[in-house]
Amino acid sequence: MKAYEINEFGIDNLTLAERETPAPKESEVLVKFHAASLNYRDLMMVKGLYNPRLKTPLVPFSDGAGEIVEIGEQVTKFKVGDRVTPIFMQGWIDGAIDNSKARTALGGDLDGCLREFGTFDESGLVCIPDHFSYEEGATLPCAAVTAYHALYCSGSLKPDDTVLLQGTGGVSIFALQLASVLGCRIIITSSSDEKLEKAKELGATDFINYKTTEDWDKKVLELTEKRGVDHVVEVGGAGTMAKSVNSVKVGGHIAVIGILTNNGDFNPTSILMKSVRMQGIFVGSRQMFEDMNRVFCQHTHLKPVIDKTFEFGEVKDALKYMESGSHFGKIVIKF
Amino acid sequence: MKAYEINEFGIDNLTLAERETPAPKESEVLVKFHAASLNYRDLMMVKGLYNPRLKTPLVPFSDGAGEIVEIGEQVTKFKVGDRVTPIFMQGWIDGAIDNSKARTALGGDLDGCLREFGTFDESGLVCIPDHFSYEEGATLPCAAVTAYHALYCSGSLKPDDTVLLQGTGGVSIFALQLASVLGCRIIITSSSDEKLEKAKELGATDFINYKTTEDWDKKVLELTEKRGVDHVVEVGGAGTMAKSVNSVKVGGHIAVIGILTNNGDFNPTSILMKSVRMQGIFVGSRQMFEDMNRVFCQHTHLKPVIDKTFEFGEVKDALKYMESGSHFGKIVIKF
Amino acid sequence: MKAYEINEFGIDNLTLAERETPAPKESEVLVKFHAASLNYRDLMMVKGLYNPRLKTPLVPFSDGAGEIVEIGEQVTKFKVGDRVTPIFMQGWIDGAIDNSKARTALGGDLDGCLREFGTFDESGLVCIPDHFSYEEGATLPCAAVTAYHALYCSGSLKPDDTVLLQGTGGVSIFALQLASVLGCRIIITSSSDEKLEKAKELGATDFINYKTTEDWDKKVLELTEKRGVDHVVEVGGAGTMAKSVNSVKVGGHIAVIGILTNNGDFNPTSILMKSVRMQGIFVGSRQMFEDMNRVFCQHTHLKPVIDKTFEFGEVKDALKYMESGSHFGKIVIKF
C-alpha cells in the first residue's frame, strides 16, 4: 500500500512510500482510508516546528476517514463496511486527560492517516454520522472535537453566552456552527470582509475585520457594553493572548487551542485581575467525539465547511495552501 | 476617630488623619477595629503600583477585625459585641464573581480597615472563629480566603493530590495549612532553609531551596517521578509562571493569585500542550469565607501563622518589613 | 390598598382586605403590581395543603409583576418607573440554597403578590425583559426559573440531549421552550391530543397521550431505542416517579419539581440500579433568574404561554380553573 512519510522535515521532503498492508490483531480493525483532512498541527509536524525530535519515518495527518475492510476475531463494536474515523488520541477514551493518554496522538506519537490502510484497536474509532461523506467525516477528529470540547465541555456553553472566535480556520468555523446551534451571540474576527460575510451565513452575529480594526479587543468591549465575552476560543497568533484577556469578561473563560508563535506583551497578571479561567484544550476524548456526533445527527443542517479538496497525489499542494492561510474551514484530501 | 489615608503614593506619605466616626445606616453595623493585617496588595496600593489612578484619600488595608459596637435598626444577623471581620469584596456574597462584585474591594475601591471605626452593611461581614484572637481573625479575609478558594473551590483538593507552594508568604502558609488538613503531599519552595524547616512543622512534605536549586521545576518533576503536581498555587515573581507550567501535571491546575511583576519567558503555548487549567483567583466570596471558617472550627489545631505584630502607630514599619520579604506567614497591626 | 389574604383555608375563604400602603425603607423599593400568575403551590397554599401551620393572615401568590413607584434613599439598582418582578425566595441571591434562604419564599414565608402594592429590598427584584408585558413578566418567577434551574443549571442541558416533560402545566411548557432553544429532542406527555398538538408548535418532537398509552414509560424507552432519556422534569402526580425512573437512561437526571401527592409503587432501589441523579429543584436564585432573562432577550421568539387571564376580582375563579387542570401554560391575574 501507499503511505506518505515524514523522513526529513519540510513540505517538499514528504515522501510517498510503499508499505506492507497491515493485518488487524484480535481486537483491531483494518481501515481503508478514503479521505484525510489538514490541521495546522500537521503542517507544523511536516515542517519540523511541532516536535523537532519527531521519530521518523512517520505517516503524517491525524485526521482520516474510511471504511472497515477486515476485523480481528475479538472485535465486537464494528463490522466490515462500517464508515469510521480514528480518534485523535488513540488512548483517550473518556474522563480527564493524563500524560499517557496524551502520548497516543495520530500523526505524531503514532502513524497518522495519510496512507491507504491502517489498523486500529476497535476502541480507537468512532462511526461517521450517516449523512456525512468520507471527506466530511475526515474533518471531524481534530478540529470539530476541539471546538466541541472548548465550548460544550470546558465552557458549558449556554444560549445566552457570547463567544469570541478568531479567524476562519477549521476550529473557529466548527465553533461557530456549534455555538449557532444554541443561538449564542457570536463575534468573529477575520482579515477579510468576504470571509466575515460567509461567517454571517453560518450564524455569526458580530464581525470585526482585524486589518481595519487593529484594536479588536476594544471593539469587542464596545460590542458587549464593556462587559466582555463569556468565552474566547483562542487560536493563537501574534499577540492575540493579551487581546483575548482584554476581551473576556471578569470570571470568563478562554479556551487555549492554538499553537502560539508569539505571546506578544502578554502579562499573566491579567488572568488574576479578571479572575479568568484559561483552559488548554488538546482535542478531546472519544466520548466527546461521540457526544458531538449526536449533535450533528440531531442538527442535520450543520455540515462541515470544506474549503477545498485535493487529490491524494496533491498533498504537498494542500499543505502549501494551508500555509498561505487563505482558507475558510477545512482543507481535505480525497483518496 | 483616627484613620490612615493614602493621599499621595509612597509608604512615607501615608497620613494619619482625623475623621468623624460614622453612624450605621438601617442595615449597617459599626465596627470598632482591634487589628488589621497586611497583604502584598496593600503594599502595592500604598506605593501606587497597584492602581495608579486610585481615588484618594483612601483608607488602606483590606483586612481588619473588630467588634460590633452599634447596629442599624434593620440589622438581624449581628448584635453588639459580635467579633467580626469585613469580607474583602463587600459585594461578593456568593456564586461566581462578576465585574460589579469585583469593584467592591476594601482598601482599593472602598475605604479599608486601617481606621478606628468603620460601618459595613451586615451582608459584608463574617464572624471570627471563637478560638481566634482579633489579630488572628484579621489575617483571614484576603490571604486565607484566597488559599481556600484556590485549593478547595477551584482545585477541589483531594487527599491524594500533590500541591506545589511558592515561598512562605501569607497565602502560601494558609495553603500549606489547608492542604495539610487533607494529608496532601505538599512541596514548598523558599530561599531559606530555616523557613523550609518551619514549613515542615506545619505539614509540608517536600522542600526546595530555590536559591540552591534554581531549576526548581526540574526538582518538582523529579520528586513526582516526572508526573508533575496536581495543583500549583502561583504567587508570582520573576519567571515563575514558566516554571509552574513545567511543574504541573498534564491536565493539572494552576491557581494564579500573585501580582506578577515579570512573566519571564512564559509562552502560553505550554497551557495548550499540557492541557493546563489556569484559574485567576481574586480572593473569594463571603460563602467561601464562611465555609473556610467551619474548617478552622473543626480543625482547631490550625492557627494563623503571625510572623510579627506591629502597633497602630508603626504601620509604616510594618509595610517596610513586608517590603523586605523576610516574613513567614502574616504581618499584623494591633490597634 | 387592596390585598387578598388567606385567613382560613379554602378558595372561597380568601378575603379581600384593605391594608395600609407600605413605605419603602432605605434599601427598599415600592412596587405597584399590575399582574400576578398562579402556580400549583399557590392553590395548595390557599387550600391549606401546602403548609397546614401557615401563619395567617398571608397575602398569597408568589409571582407578580409591576412598576417601581418609590425608592428608598440607599437604592442604587433601580429607579422609579422600572418594570420588575420580585424573586421567589427573597433571600436566595446566588450560590447554593440553604435553610435560611429557603425560608424567604413569597406567598408562604412572606406576603406574596396578590395586592396592589408591596415593598421589597432592592436585592430581591429583577427587571422584566423589555419585550414582555406585565402579564408575561408575572409568569416567570416560579415556573420559568424552575424550568431553567432544572434543565440549564442542574441538567447542564446539551443540544444532543433528550428531555421528557410531563403534562402541559406552567413549568413543563417553559421547559419545553427552553429545551427547544437548543434543538433538543423533547418527549412530552398529556391526556389531550389537542394539547400535544399545541406542544408540537412550541417545538416538542415526540408525543405520548397517557390516557391512551398508560405505560408511557415503555413508550419512552421504545422512542429512545431502550436507552432512556437524559433528563426527566418530574412534575409529580399519581405514580409518576416509578415511571420516570423507568424512562431515564442509566446515569440520567431527574429534576424533581412537583408536589407529589402519591408515590405509588416507587422503590428507591431503582435510583441505585440505574445510577440515577435525582435533584430536588425548589425554584432558583436571582442569578438564575437574571441568566434566564438573558436567554429570553436573546431568543425573542420565546414568549410565555398564557392560557387565560383573569381580572383582580376573579382570583377565586382563576384558582378553580387551575384546580380543574385544563390549562396549557400559565394562568394570569391582571390588576
Add this chain to the structure above:
Amino acid sequence: MKAYEINEFGIDNLTLAERETPAPKESEVLVKFHAASLNYRDLMMVKGLYNPRLKTPLVPFSDGAGEIVEIGEQVTKFKVGDRVTPIFMQGWIDGAIDNSKARTALGGDLDGCLREFGTFDESGLVCIPDHFSYEEGATLPCAAVTAYHALYCSGSLKPDDTVLLQGTGGVSIFALQLASVLGCRIIITSSSDEKLEKAKELGATDFINYKTTEDWDKKVLELTEKRGVDHVVEVGGAGTMAKSVNSVKVGGHIAVIGILTNNGDFNPTSILMKSVRMQGIFVGSRQMFEDMNRVFCQHTHLKPVIDKTFEFGEVKDALKYMESGSHFGKIVIKF
C-alpha cells in the same frame, strides 16, 4: 481448576465445579486468585434475590485479588508477578457510567472471582497497594470504591462536612475511614454499642444506637443544631430513606448505595422540599479505583477492616455469617 458456581439459587446450592484453566488472549492476563471478599450483592445473587433471571452457571463474587501468572502478547500494563484485583465493572474505565458499561459487572453479568484462575483484559485490573495483603486487596473493588465514589466524587467531600453513616458494613466502614482522612465530623449508627466503640477508634465522632434511639433522624438533627448533615451514605434497610431525607440539610447530598428492601413511608416530595440531591452510586470506574488507591498509599495508617477470614472451602459459612449481619467491616475468603 476449581470454581464455585451458582447453578440453582440458595447458599446450600452453591457447587464447587472443576473447570479448565483459561488461557489469556492477546490483551489479557491470567490471574491466580489468592483471596475474595463478600458483598451483600453477592449474598443476594447466590440467593436469587438480586437477579432472578441470572444466567447460570455463574461464578459468584465480584471481588478478588491475586497475582498475574501469564500475560497475552499485546499486554503492556502488567507483567507476571504483579499483584492485582479486577475492577467491578470490567467495562467502566473512566468517565460517566452508561448502560453498556453497567452490564459488565463481575459475579453477575460476567463470571466472578470465586475460582482459582481467571483471565481479564489488561484494562480491567488495578494493582493492589504494596502495603496491602491479598486479603486486604480483595476488600477494595466493590465496597471501598463505592465509598470513595459516594464521598469523594459524587460528594466532593470537604473537611468541614458532616457525614451520616448507617451501620458498620463494608461500605460504611470504608466511608468512615475515607471521611476521617479529611477530619470530617462523622455520625454513625449501629444497633450495637460495641460496634460504635470500634467506629470511634476509626475516627467516627458522633454515635447513635438505633435500637435505643429509634428516631435516629431526630437525633441527627439535634446533633447538628437542626441544620442536618451534608452527606448521607444511604445503605438501605427498612424505612431508612425517609429518615435519611429528614437527616440531611437543605441542599444536601444522599448517596444511594443500598439494596433497599423496604421503602417504608418514603415520600419523594421531600426531595423537592429540601432541594436534596439523591445520587445512585453503583460502585465506580477504574479511574476512581486508581485515585482511591493513591489515597491509601498516601495515608498508610488506613487499613481495610477485615471482620473475619474464611477458607476457600468455607464459602457457605461465610455467606451465612454475612446473612446474620453481625459483621463489622469486611468478610474475606482466603484461597
